[in-house]
Amino acid sequence: MDYALNTDGITKIYGKHAVVDHVSMHVKKGDIYGFIGKNGAGKTTFMRIVAGLAAPAAGSMKLFGSGDLEMQRQRIGTLIEQPGLYGTMTARDNLEVVRRSLGIAGKQTVDEMLEFVGLSQAGKKKVKNFSLGMKQRLGIAIALFRSPDFLILDEPINGLDPEGIKEVRDLLSKLNKEKQITILISSHILGELSKIATSYGIIKEGVLIEEFAAEELKSRCRRCVKLVVDDAQRASAILEEKCHITEYDVPKEGVIRVFDGLDNSWIMNRALVEGGIHLKESYLAGQDLEGYFMDLLGGASNA
Numbered sequence: 001m002d003y004a005l006n007t008d009g010i011t012k013i014y015g016k017h018a019v020v021d022h023v024s025m026h027v028k029k030g031d032i033y034g035f036i037g038k039n040g041a042g043k044t045t046f047m048r049i050v051a052g053l054a055a056p057a058a059g060s061m062k063l064f065g066s067g068d069l070e071m072q073r074q075r076i077g078t079l080i081e082q083p084g085l086y087g088t089m090t091a092r093d094n095l096e097v098v099r100r101s102l103g104i105a106g107k108q109t110v111d112e113m114l115e116f117v118g119l120s121q122a123g124k125k126k127v128k129n130f131s132l133g134m135k136q137r138l139g140i141a142i143a144l145f146r147s148p149d150f151l152i153l154d155e156p157i158n159g160l161d162p163e164g165i166k167e168v169r170d171l172l173s174k175l176n177k178e179k180q181i182t183i184l185i186s187s188h189i190l191g192e193l194s195k196i197a198t199s200y201g202i203i204k205e206g207v208l209i210e211e212f213a214a215e216e217l218k219s220r221c222r223r224c225v226k227l228v229v230d231d232a233q234r235a236s237a238i239l240e241e242k243c244h245i246t247e248y249d250v251p252k253e254g255v256i257r258v259f260d261g262l263d264n265s266w267i268m269n270r271a272l273v274e275g276g277i278h279l280k281e282s283y284l285a286g287q288d289l290e291g292y293f294m295d296l297l298g299g300a301s302n303a
Contacts, residue, residue: 004028008059088126173196229272
C-alpha cells in the first residue's frame with residue numbers, strides 16, 4: 001500500500017513525560033486523515049515531528065515510502081499553530097514575500113494562489129483586518145506555495161464561524177480532489193471533520209489508540225438493536241424466518257446487530273425466546289460520530 005506517511009514508534013519526551021508515546025501512524029496517499037485527541041494529547045507535537053520542527057526521542061518514519069526525510073519534506077506544506085503573517089501587509093504582499101523567499105519564478109503564481117483560496121478580491125485590505133477564516137485561508141495558501149503532495153494542518157477551523165468553517169472545508173475538499181493532495185488534519189469540531197475525512201487516528205495521552213477508515217466509523221455508529229445470545233447462528237435463522245429480518249450482522253460470537261425493524265425489537269425478542277434461544281441482552285445501540293469519539297477519549301471536554 002502507498003503511504004504519504006508511515007511512522008514506527010515515534011516518541012517524544014519532555015522531562016519524564018512521554019508527550020508522544022510510540023506512535024505508529026499510517027496515512028495513505030490521497031487520504032484526508034482526521035487526527036483526533038484532547039488538548040495536550042500530543043497532536044501538535046507529533047505534527048511538528050513529522051514536519052521536522054521537533055526531533056523525536058525514539059522511533060522512525062517514512063514519507064512517501066522513503067527514509068530520506070530531508071528530501072521528502074520538500075513535498076510537505078504545513079500550517080501548524082498560527083500562520084506567520086505580516087499584519088500590516090496585504091494578502092498579495094504576504095504571498096509575494098513567500099514567493100521570493102522560496103525562489104519561485106513568475107509573479108502570476110501569487111495571483112493564481114489568491115484565486116485558488118478565494119482571496120483574489122481582498123485587494124489592499126491589510127491582513128490585520130482579515131477575519132479569522134481569511135487568515136486561515138491565507139495560511140493555507142502559504143503552505144501550498146511549494147505545490148506540496150502532503151498538507152499538515154493543525155486545527156485549521158478552530159475558532160471559525162460557520163461560514164469560515166465551510167470555506168476552509170470546501171477548500172480542503174477541493175485540494176484533495178482536484179490536486180490529489182493528501183491531508184493530515186487535526187480538529188476539535190468533530191462533526192465538521194466527519195464531512196471530509198476519509199480515515200481517522202485517535203490519540204489519547206500520547207498513545208495512538210485506534211486507526212480506521214471513515215466507512216468503518218459509519219458502521220460502528222450505525223443505529224441497531226444489539227442482541228446477545230447463546231447461539232448466534234440459530235438465532236439469525238429465526239430472525240430471518242420468523243421476523244423477515246435481512247439487515248443484520250454478527251460482529252463477534254454470540255452478538256447480533258439488527259439494522260432494520262428497530263421499532264419492533266419486542267417481536268424479535270419474543271421470536272428468539274419462543275425458538276429456544278437464551279436471550280441474554282437486547283438493547284438499542286449506536287450513536288452519532290461525536291458521541292463515539294467522546295466515548296473513545298473518555299470524556300466530553302476538549303476533544
